[in-house]
């Protein structure tokens with residue numbers, strides 16, 4: 130391929146990825162973070178059935194349960210930020226940015242919406 134061809138290809142890739150990011154918006158970022166850091170335990174759809182779940186003594190939370198869905202965003206944010214004592218659920222504050230912590234909460238809510246009356 131010629132040098133010009135390579136430049137054109139590189140430009141196209143940059144343009145395509147940046148418009149993808151804008152079009153998908155915030156939740157897509159939450160999903161990318163979730164799939165990378167959380168799905169191993171919580172499962173891709175948040176049912177607590179990720180590939181690593183079987184070897185944990187404390188099972189990962191299933192976000193679709195009434196118990197989880199009734200929790201406020203603030204409660205979820207606190208668990209993600211500071212972790213849960215005596216559990217494999219570690220603190221994520223400082224490992225991802227504060228904005229990303231909020232995006233993770235938003236994505237969990239998209240998988241399993243807040244339902245206080247369940």
Ligand code: HEC
Pocket residue numbers: 163166167168169170171181185187188189190192196197198200205206208209213215216217218219221233
């Ligand atoms: C090593 C496995 C593991 C990983 C990785 C993990 N979690 Fe957890 N998570 C758990 C376990 C286990 C619990 C349940 C702890 C308990 O009930 O004591 C939990 C609980 C939670 C809760 C509380 C839910 C509720 O209903 O109270 C939230 C929210 C949560 N995790 C979000 C996340 C997010 C977001 C990530 C990724 C940034 C993540 N977790 C990564 C294992 C994990």
